Amino acid sequence: MLTQDGVLEIILRALHNLNDEMSDSEKFDVTPTTKLFGTDATLDSLALVSVIVDVEGDVSTALGRSISLTDDRAMSQKVSPFDDVQTLLAYIMVLVAEG
Amino acid sequence: MSASGYEGKVVLVTGSRRGVGKAIAEHFLAGGATVLGFARGAASIEHGAYHHFEVDVGVPESVVKGFAEIKKVTDSIQIVVNNAAVLTSQYSMIMPPAAAQAMLNVNLMGPFMVSREAAKMMRKTKWGRIINIGSMAASLEPIGDSMYAACKAGLSTLANVMAKEFASMNVTCNTLGINAIDSDMLSQLPRDKIDAIIASLPVPRFSQPDDILNVIDFFASERSSSITAQTVFLGGVN
Numbered sequence: 001m002l003t004q005d006g007v008l009e010i011i012l013r014a015l016h017n018l019n020d021e022m023s024d025s026e027k028f029d030v031t032p033t034t035k036l037f038g039t040d041a042t043l044d045s046l047a048l049v050s051v052i053v054d055v056e057g058d059v060s061t062a063l064g065r066s067i068s069l070t071d072d073r074a075m076s077q078k079v080s081p082f083d084d085v086q087t088l089l090a091y092i093m094v095l096v097a098e099g
Numbered sequence: 100m101s102a103s104g105y106e107g108k109v110v111l112v113t114g115s116r117r118g119v120g121k122a123i124a125e126h127f128l129a130g131g132a133t134v135l136g137f138a139r140g141a142a143s144i145e146h147g148a149y150h151h152f153e154v155d156v157g158v159p160e161s162v163v164k165g166f167a168e169i170k171k172v173t174d175s176i177q178i179v180v181n182n183a184a185v186l187t188s189q190y191s192m193i194m195p196p197a198a199a200q201a202m203l204n205v206n207l208m209g210p211f212m213v214s215r216e217a218a219k220m221m222r223k224t225k226w227g228r229i230i231n232i233g234s235m236a237a238s239l240e241p242i243g244d245s246m247y248a249a250c251k252a253g254l255s256t257l258a259n260v261m262a263k264e265f266a267s268m269n270v271t272c273n274t275l276g277i278n279a280i281d282s283d284m285l286s287q288l289p290r291d292k293i294d295a296i297i298a299s300l301p302v303p304r305f306s307q308p309d310d311i312l313n314v315i316d317f318f319a320s321e322r323s324s325s326i327t328a329q330t331v332f333l334g335g336v337n
Contacts, residue, residue, distance in 0.1 A: 021267070046264065053219050066167065 002062050007092050008032060010062065011085055014054040018047055032089075037082040048082060059092055067095045105130035105319075109176050111169070113137040113156050113213055114183030115144065119232060119280060122308045123180050123315060124149065135169055135176070137162075137183065137213070156183045156209030157201060166216040175224050178319050179217045181210035181254075182232040188243040188288050199246040206250035211257060214272070218265055227270035230318045231258050232311075235278040235336040239296060251276070255330045262328035271327035273318045278334040280306045301335025310334075 015030040028034065028042035035041040036048055043051065056069045068074065074081055074091065081091035110127045114120035115136030124134045124144055133148045142151035150172050154165035169176070185205045187198035214229050221227030236244045237251035258272040265272060278300065279285055279293050297303055310333050317323060317331075 046267070049264075050222065053222060057219060066163070 002059070002096050004089065004093055006062065007059060007096065008085070008089055010058045011051075011055055011088055011092075014051045014058070015085075017054065018043075018051055022047075032085050035084045036088065037080060037084075052082070055088070055092070059096075063096065067092070105132035108132045108178060109135065109173050110178040110180065111135045111137065111176050111213070111217060112180045112182055113154075113209065115151070116140055117143060119277065119308075119311060120180070120182040123182060123312065126308075126312045126315070127178070132178075133173065135172070137165055155205075156213060157185075157204035159208065159212050162209070162212040162216060166220075174220070176217050176220045177224070177226060178228045178230070179213060180230045180232065180315065181213055183209055184232070184234075184250075186244075186247050186287060188247065190243055191245045194246065202246045202250055206247065207253050207257065210254060214257070214261055218261070218268070218270060221265070221270050222268050225269050227265070227268065228319045228323075229258065229261065229265075229270060229272040230315060231255070231272070231274040233274040233276040233330060233332075235276055235296075235300075235332060235334065237276060237330075238332060238336050241292075241296060243292075258330075259328040266327065269324065271318070271323065273327060274330040275311065275314045275318065276330055276332035276336060277311055278306050278332070278336060280308070280311070297334075302333075304334070306333050 012030055015034060019027050019030060036043055036051070052069050056067060060066045069081065077091065079087055081088050105127050110132045112120050112124040112134060115124040116138040121143060124136055127134050128146050128148055136142065136144065136149060136151045137154040137156060138151070139153065139155050141153065152165045152168050155161045183205060185201055187194065187202065210231055217229065218227065231254045233254050234251040236248040237255065240248050255274045258274045262272040279297055285293065297305060314331050318326065
């Protein structure tokens with residue numbers, strides 16, 4: 001069973017992996033509240049896509065079934081799942097709970 | 100034609116049952132690669148390193164399901180050849196919409212979906228080559244091939260945009276515009292029409308498999324890491 005802590009770990013690992021690919025001047029702080037999307041976010045759009053793809057893949061692998069973070073449902077949420085780490089975590093936990 | 104240098108590489112070829120796709124799949128197998136084949140029908144290649152998946156690339160769900168099956172065999176793909184295509188040649192005013200839609204689905208949406216899913220795997224290893232099989236029709240724009248030519252022109256644009264998106268992952272995206280090659284697809288077209296087109300080319304002959312494999316090898320090469328967002332036509336088409 002994938003727990004909330006487990007999902008958080010996957011998200012933070014994806015952010016750390018992204019950080020590893022960046023130059024020193026581009027690196028950002030990885031925390032459970034890191035802003036992902038929006039005017040004050042530190043990730044550009046391609047970087048965010050990379051994180052989403054990595055998280056989607058790793059959560060799917062851990063669950064043993066595919067989840068989608070890029071379908072119409074995700075895109076039409078009242079609160080964007082991609083605002084920050086916490087909104088992404090909350091949205092993934094909804095998908096996990098659906099079984 | 101012998102090949103080498105693909106040991107350890109995993110190559111996905113769409114439309115691997117026959118024609119150009121089968122020749123490309125066999126070429127990579129001869130070079131020591133593991134080859135994954137997507138096609139709507141059953142396998143036509145028997146080889147220990149060949150894995151066949153019955154996938155209709157024109158159906159996005161089928162592609163996603165195909166990649167789920169692939170992940171049971173391997174967790175990485177290094178090279179993708181988007182070869183699967185369908186062709187109906189007809190004047191636009193009498194082209195059946197279903198035939199036009201099928202071309203759009205298989206010839207353009209298919210490569211999009213396959214490249215999309217493969218890129219997610221290539222991201223893990225930070226290396227990849229995506230090679231689209233285009234057509235001289237994109238440049239010559241022959242009468243009767245409105246949708247086919249548009250799809251093949253779109254294929255180059257698809258590769259060029261993906262080249263930008265995937266560059267930071269060391270994934271290159273290129274297109275090989277082949278001209279006529281004796282195949283089941285070609286047999287659907289009037290031979291006199293094809294002969295007239297070929298006769299007008301700087302190199303007025305049908306393509307041979309090695310003409311195609313030569314450019315595939317070039318795009319797939321380790322040395323071609325700076326070759327991306329390019330379309331190479333055979334036979335002098337430009």
